[in-house]
Amino acid sequence: MARVLERFDPPGSPAAKPARQVLARIAWHLRMGGAWRMLPAGVPSWRTVYGWFRRWSEKELFEALMRALARRQRCHGGRHSTPRLAIIDTQSITCNGMRGPCATTVPKNWSAAMVRQAHREGVTLIDAEGDVLALASLIAANALNNLA
Known part of the structure; x- marks a missing residue:
């Protein structure tokens, strides 16, 4: 490498x-x-x-290095260098919306409404063998809904 x-x-x-x-x-x-x-x-x-x-x-x-390694692995396995099938996988993550030193020390008696929750989505494109083809960083969950 x-x-x-x-x-x-x-x-x-x-x-x-x-x-x-x-x-x-x-x-x-x-x-x-x-x-x-x-x-x-x-x-x-x-x-x-x-x-x-x-x-x-x-x-x-x-x-670029990961793409080249995935192509080499596919060719070594007797497959085409570029996949014909890809799977889009999304993962929804609920994060604490607070920032700073108090983000990890929220009092137990606070209700969920008092702590602003942030929802993020990670989007991954993988081929049929599970190799990652593309990876999107975490984005606001409602951003994907706004595109539809």
């Missing part, structure tokens, strides 16, 4: 950190979660890792 990312977005200077090290740090962060500053000390620094992650995300290189 690091070679693919370097080919699509080569480093600007010869002193740049190897993409393999940066990618390993990104994978660690995605697996463990937390703030970027909480990456273990070492080479490369958290600023470098975060900078490359933002750059690759803005260029949508991770999405």
